[in-house]
Amino acid sequence: MDSLITAAARALAAGDPLSALKRVALRDDAPALALRGIAMAQLGDFVRARALLKSAARAFGSREAVARARCVVAQSEIALVSRDLGWPQAALAAARATLEAHGDPVNAAHARILQVRRLLLVGRLDEAERALDGLEPALLPPATRAACALVTAGIMVRRLRTRAAAASFEEARLAARAAGIPALSAEIDNAARILHAPAARLISLGTERLLQLRDVEAQFASGALVVDACRHVVRRGGALVSLASRPVLFSLARALAEAWPNDERRSLLIARAFRGKHADESHRARLRVEIGRLRAELKGLAEVRATKHGFALTPSGKEGVVVIAPPQEDRFSAVLALLADGEAWSSSALSIALGASPRTVQRALEHLERSGKVQFFGKGRARRWLTAPVAGFPTVLLLPGPLPGG
Structure with missing residues (x-):
């Protein structure tokens, strides 16, 4: 040479x-x-x-x-x-x-x-x-x-x-x-x-505060019953129940966790889980069915007991109940979490990384572009999407992959 x-x-x-x-x-x-x-x-x-x-x-x-x-x-x-x-x-x-x-x-x-x-x-x-x-x-x-x-x-x-x-x-x-x-x-x-960046919000006893990654790790190891709204799981220590494929059950679990140690009214549970503005007898019947399914899923982690006005969550341990939620909640948060690395992504690459259909990703990008959260350059197959990193956005807890701390 x-x-x-x-x-x-x-x-x-x-x-x-x-x-x-x-x-x-x-x-x-x-x-x-x-x-x-x-x-x-x-x-x-x-x-x-x-x-x-x-x-x-x-x-x-x-x-x-x-x-x-x-x-x-x-x-x-x-x-x-x-x-x-x-x-x-x-x-x-x-x-x-x-x-x-x-x-x-x-x-x-x-x-x-x-x-x-x-x-x-x-x-x-x-x-x-x-x-x-x-x-x-x-x-x-x-x-x-x-x-x-x-x-x-x-x-x-x-x-x-x-x-x-x-x-x-x-x-x-x-x-x-x-x-x-x-x-x-x-x-x-x-x-x-x-x-050192904010990675999540801790919701407990009616208060909220931002957490860094080490704080999230500490919560997972604390023995508290954690309702993880980033991955849609309920966990305590090494025990973990995934409700990612059961959004109604997770909505109920989160609502009960946010109300803990008090109960949550039936009408509010129906509104959050079923998005029903007016609770009728069919909604109440469905709520009873879904609560029964939630009890079965959380067996060993917590009990769901009926009260005069609704339902309450009772953890098996003594450390209480907390909710871990993204600092900013958006139905397209997973797409934003990937784009937050500052690189320019194609829609096909986002589809591969998220394991979602190309059309689903494209609809998400179009919505985010209209709301000014992302931008693109190029045309056709050369089009790339990017966004500036958002301060405090949970770029780790919403990324695809195994459950953190599992």
Whole structure:
């Protein structure tokens, strides 16, 4: 490899794409095309970067399997950053296998981290943790070590293990400082702010207050009966009952929890659960049926007893009842939670991440756009949606994936 290519590669590794371009901007050989593509990606021109990397992959000969695999890894990272979740993951897995087989552990580790980042993005935390098994960060260069620590912190945040997340963020900061890449340090500092941002509201005894993630974690571990309006579950300690697919039962559970230790009137329960303005005998009969179903679901966690005017919730433990709710409640909160990362998403990528139909996501985006909460650029398949992060918005507790703390 000639000296200009070596110098350009070193500049890119140090996070200096402009210096790299000065050395290879006028060259069209395969290594120069690949480096130019990576430089354009670092500068944010993903369209040009994709084209250059595709050209580089074609230009490398069939005997240059490692170079071609590196181009695939770079294309995968661009797809991830631009939220192209439909990009073929089999190609990245094959590239990683090639790099491992040909003795390039650093780029193979980078490919693995990209796989983990995508799994984390779509809420597949168990798979993400398994994919990290066997990776030895101590053997990696500082920039890759920082990326590994950052993705580990992301998993710990989603698991609501805030101490472990804080330790991983600090590890990432130290590695980024050793790498000497200011943009990487800024990315880590920005990601770590989530530990200190409002993540939920605590509703108890008629009062409300904002909670940080560590406070939510503490509530889950407190032994109190927690009605979690972020994930639509009722939990106490390690016991958990999901009511995500039973909205009427969850509405009743939340109404009773917010009224605790008092009872809630039948008319108000009917209004919240069935959205009935006037309670008639059919509503009362249905309420009795649904309360019976709720009793069965909460057996062992709490009792639902009838009172003169309505129903009351009685927890099995002594720690009381609390409701954990998003700071801002909106029926499209899950879409906003994903968009709050500041990246530009396609509607198809949102559909994949949320596990919802494309039409459902499109209707949500159109509603949010009319209300001024999101905006778009581009047309057709190139259209992308984004929003500025909203202060205090629960970007973790509403994201897809396993239940936090479970």
